[in-house]
Amino acid sequence: MGLLKKATGGSILSKVLLFGVLPVAVLGGGITGAVALHNNSVKAEALSIIKSEVTITYGTPLTVDLFVEPGADASRCSFASDVSVINTDDLASYELSIISNGYKTKSKLNVVDDVPPTATAVPQKVYVHQLPDPNDCVTDVSDKSAVTVQFAEGVDIGLGGPRMVDVELTDYYGNKTVIPVPFEVIDDHTAPVIEGCQDLTFIVGDTPMFRTGITVTDDYDEHPVLTIDNSQVNMEEVGTYPLIYTAVDECGNMSSVEVTVNVIEEEQAEEVAAGGGTVNYGGGGGNWHKYDNCTNADAYAAASKIYNSICKSSQSDVLRGLKIFYWVNHNIGFALHHTTHASWAAAACQAYGRRYASCYGQWAACKGLLDVAGIPNRKVWRNSGNHIWCLCYLNGGWYHCDSTQYPGAGHTFSYMMTDAEIRKAIGYHKNFNTSSLPPRATVSVQKYINVHKCTVSSGLKLVTPTPTPIPTPDPTDDPAAPTSSSATSQAASTTSASTTTSASTTTEASPTTAPATTAPAEETTAPADPTKAPDPTQKPDPTDTPAPQPDPDPDPGAGGE
Structure with a gap:
């Protein structure tokens, strides 16, 4: 023991003993060996607390304690590498140098995505x-x-x-x-329902509109697909042909309806129409320009025949007006093509004769019948210029009426509606020009009107007296005015500005109950004097001829006027 103290000194020995090194190591290698052993031991201990590889979730803040084993002291550890350049939002791997208790070592850092979507x-x-x-x-x-x-x-x-x-x-x-x-x-096994199918009659050479008026509904599918098989229809040859409508829903459920298409000659068309049939429902063709020269007298003559077959002079103006719009809606199909707009009279004659028309022609047909009935009426244009309908003075007030057949609407039409009601009605009425219209009625009468049954409830208080029939005047060889008694009794209470001669008639008594609006100051065209022959050179009232107006966004299926 004395030799050990002499050779090494007590202080060194005590240090060696402090680190747990056996004295024999000192004796065997001297003091240099003891120090080396000590340093190795310290280094090993320092590096043992550093992980060789670390994996973190992207976005985790990078701190040195992530690299230190659990329970170890990280206070004497630091990064030797510049970790400020590492963005842990990026998925990548890095090799880092880390100092632990003064000793440097390497560790691998993996930034990964281990977060489920x-x-x-x-x-x-x-x-x-x-x-x-x-x-x-x-x-x-x-x-x-x-x-x-x-x-x-x-x-x-x-x-x-x-x-x-x-x-x-x-x-x-x-x-x-x-x-x-x-x-x-x-679990759907119900096929779509096809409605509106009917046998059709066209003039040879027409362009048919087989889709008009057809509706398809399904219990689940909001948009069932309708196909029309017209492969067996020959529009260039007179004959009878099958036309098949087929609807399929999303589940593949299918239904079919077969109708007959009658293709007839031009000469047969007016016979069919005269017999109450419908010709060319929704289509157009043939010699439709032949109506371009029809006069007011022609239109009133045709209107009188129809009016006398559907109305009675003893009926109220409300019921007669309803019958007029009901008849036009049910008997004059809608068409965009092959319709004349030469004048209101031409359009009306075509509608009466061919039984199809645009909205302008349907308005003209109603106008002719209303004039014959002595019901004051005005024309209402949509602001865009592509739809037209009637404003009628009924039961003491001006109401909107529109007979137009809208595709998919069946035979629903508008009758005696206020401004607010017509804007919400089926069709294209939201924006219309009111500058030239008289004040309109504001009180609704819709609960009294049934357009599908063509009836007026007795609950509607009539403020316009029921007309009293008077004798029908003797017809002339070429009548220019209506021949019905009611037309004579109510032809015009005031003279139209567009008529050169007004008929001498008996006007109705003033209503005893205040009307919804003031009585009309001016009517539309009144029938001509039945004692005078029509002037063949007379030009139609320019206000009755639609002025073409380009519409940047016309409504599909409107009038296209």
Whole structure:
């Protein structure tokens, strides 16, 4: 022991003993060996607390304690590498130098995506055996990487009813999330319903509109598909042909309706119309220009025959007016093509004779009948210029009336409506020119009117007296005015500005109850004097001839006027 103290000194020995080194090591290698052993031991201990590889989730703040083993003292550890250049939002791997208790070592840093995707379920309404795209079943998908969406294994919607369907979301790194999606599975075996089909009659060479007036509905599918098979119809040859309407819904349920298409000669058309039939419903063709030269007298003569067959002079103006619009709606089909606008009289004659017209022609047909009935009426233009209808003085007030057949609306039409009501009615009435119109009625009478049954409720208080029939004047060889007794009794209470001669008539008594608006100060065209022959050179009132106005956005199926 004395030799040890001499050779090494007590202080060194005590230090060696302090670090747990056996004295024999000192004796064997001297003091240099003891120090080396000591340093190695310290280094080993310092480096042992540093992890060789660290994996963190993207976005994790980078601190040195992430690299220190749990329970070890990280206070004497620091980064030797410049970690300020590392963005942990980026997925990558880095080799870093770390100092522990003065000793440097290396460690690998992996920034990874181990977060599963997130998403929100989108409830689905589907038919049996018809799985939607799984991507449509979730929304707000969020993840660091690309996500694949698919149905979980074993999904079955072969039976109707509510259920939860699992949708799996897997990102690029294999992280997976399962989102339960509510499904309502519909077991549908009901075919769509096709309505509005009827046998059709066209003139040879016409351009038919087979789709007009046809509606298709389904118990689930909001947009069933309608196809029309006209492959057996030859519009260039007189004959009878089958036309087949077929509707299919989303489930494949199918229904069909077959109708007959009659293609006739021009000469037969007016015979069919005269017999109450409908010719060329929704189409046009043939020699339609032959009506261009029709006069007011021609129009009133044709209107008188129709009026006398549908109205009685003992009826109120409200009921007679309703019968007029009902007749036009049910007997004059809508067409955009092959219709004359040469004058109101030409358009009316074509409507009466061919039984089809644009909205201008349907207005003209109503005007002719209203004039014959002695019901004051005015013309209403839509601001865009592509639709026209009537304003009629009925029951002491001015009301909107429109007979136009709108595709898909069946035989619904507008009668005795206020401004507010006509703007909401079927068709194209929202914006119309009021500058030239008299004040309109504001009190609704719709609850008293049934346009489908052509009836007026007895609950409607009539403020216009029912006309008293008077003898019909003797007709001339070429009558220029209506021949009905009511036309004579009510032809015009005031003289139209556009008529050169007014008929001598008996006007109705003033109503005893205050009308909804003031009585009209001016009528539209009154029938000509029945004692005078029409002037063949007389030109139509320019206000009755539609002025072409380009419409940047015409309504489909409107008048196209």
